[in-house]
Each structure stands twice: as structure tokens, then as C-alpha cells.
Amino acid sequence: MGRTTLVYVCFNALKKGWKEGCRKIIGLDGCFLKGICKGELLCVVGRDANNGIYPIAWAVVCVENKENWRWFLDLLIDDLGLNLGYGYSVISDQHKGLIEAVKELLPYVEHSQCAxxxxxxxxxxxxxxxxxxxxxxxxxxxxxxxxxxxxxxxxxxxxxxxxxxxxxxxxxxxxxxFQPGRCCDAVENGMSESFNVVIVDARKKPIITMLEELRMYMMERVFKKKCKGLG
Known part of the structure; x- marks a missing residue:
């Protein structure tokens, strides 16, 4: 099946925050869109220094397969500077297409299964x-x-x-x-699942509306976290 993608989003503030203050582990997951427009939302979620959820990037695709995961990972690797994955960890439900894409693009990453x-x-x-x-x-x-x-x-x-x-x-x-130095002993991909639950209402709406709601949610979240850190 050929690649059919719609959009990839990774805000500069989110990728910068992940590079400077988050653990070297990311959770990858895909979830179905529930509105009139069918497709899937591919998401990557990290863990901050307090082991809290840290959304990083997301993309809308027509189907979850190797080619679309490869496209998504290629952009993500460039944004986060993952190179070949050395010193980093990925956790997922081990979707076949995702496994193959990770092996090709991140040959040195530690790819864990969600327990x-x-x-x-x-x-x-x-x-x-x-x-x-x-x-x-x-x-x-x-x-x-x-x-x-x-x-x-x-x-x-x-x-x-x-x-x-x-x-x-x-x-x-x-x-x-698990490899030493990963700074995280997580065995579950709960962060990705939690993020999917938070955005479940947005996933029921038309794609442009959904993306706008995600943008607003992220902006408000970053602002609140910053105020909390300064307070």
C-alpha cells in the first residue's frame, strides 16, 4: 500500500523542551480518527524529568503501516536529533510496520515492548x-x-x-x-495511551478542527507548565 499522508506537526517549543529536559525515551502509538474523515493519528510522547507526560509530535495518515511510520520517524529523527538511535529508547505495542521502520531508521535504539x-x-x-x-x-x-x-x-x-x-x-x-543510562525504567507505554484519552474528543472532529484543538491544547499546556515552574 502506498504512502498517503496529510500532515506532520512538531512545534519548536516542544522539540526544544524534549532535547533540553526530558528523559531519553519516547513512546510511539497510533490511534483511529473517530469522525467523518477516517484515518489514523500517529503520536510520539516523551517523559519529562518528573516522569510526567510530554507530547512531542503527531501526524495524520490514512493508514498505520510501515511506509507511513517510516515517513513519520524520518521527520521525527531530524527534529529531535536522534541520528541512528544510539543512547535512546523507544517503547511501543510493536506494530509490525513500526518495528520494521524503527529497525531501518534507528538501528541502535533500544526498542521495548509495552508490558x-x-x-x-x-x-x-x-x-x-x-x-x-x-x-x-x-x-x-x-x-x-x-x-x-x-x-x-x-x-x-x-x-x-x-x-x-x-x-x-x-x-x-x-x-x-534494559540499557543503562536510559534514565527511565518504564515498562508500559502508558504515556501514549494517556495522551490518546486526553485528545479523544478532538479525534471525533474534522481534521482541520482536530488539529486546531491540538494546537490550542499544546499552547495552553506549555503556558501552564511554564507558569507552574516559575511560581
């Missing part, structure tokens, strides 16, 4: 609180030995569940394998 997304899939396959409890124990382990202890517990409980999680590549979802 919540994995947990939801695990719950569908294996019912029972014990499965989720062990998963989160392995997910949040900060040392490899603690991760292995948790996974051994799961293997004794259910070998197939153990294999299912191992096939998900633990290096992409367990803290025990």
Missing part, C-alpha cells in the same frame, strides 16, 4: 491471577538473576506459558535487560 500489551495477550491465553503476578515480577526485575527466578517459577507452573513469554524476547520487556 501492559503483553499482559493483556497473556491473560487471553492463560487465565488466572498467578500468571500475571509472575509476569510482572519478571517484567520489573532489575537483575537478570531475579528475572530467571521468576521465569523458573512460571515454567514450573505452566511450561507453555513460560515458552510463550520467552518467545516474546524478554530483552524487549524486562527491566533486567
Amino acid at each position: 501492559k500489551h503483553i499482559s493483556q495477550k497473556l491473560r487471553k491465553r492463560y487465565s488466572g491471577a498467578q500468571y500475571e503476578s509472575i509476569f510482572w515480577k519478571a517484567c520489573k526485575a532489575t537483575k537478570e538473576v531475579d528475572f530467571k527466578v521468576a521465569m523458573k517459577e512460571l515454567e514450573l507452573l505452566d511450561p507453555s506459558a513460560h515458552q510463550y513469554l520467552m518467545d516474546k524476547d524478554p530483552k524487549t520487556w524486562s527491566r533486567a535487560y
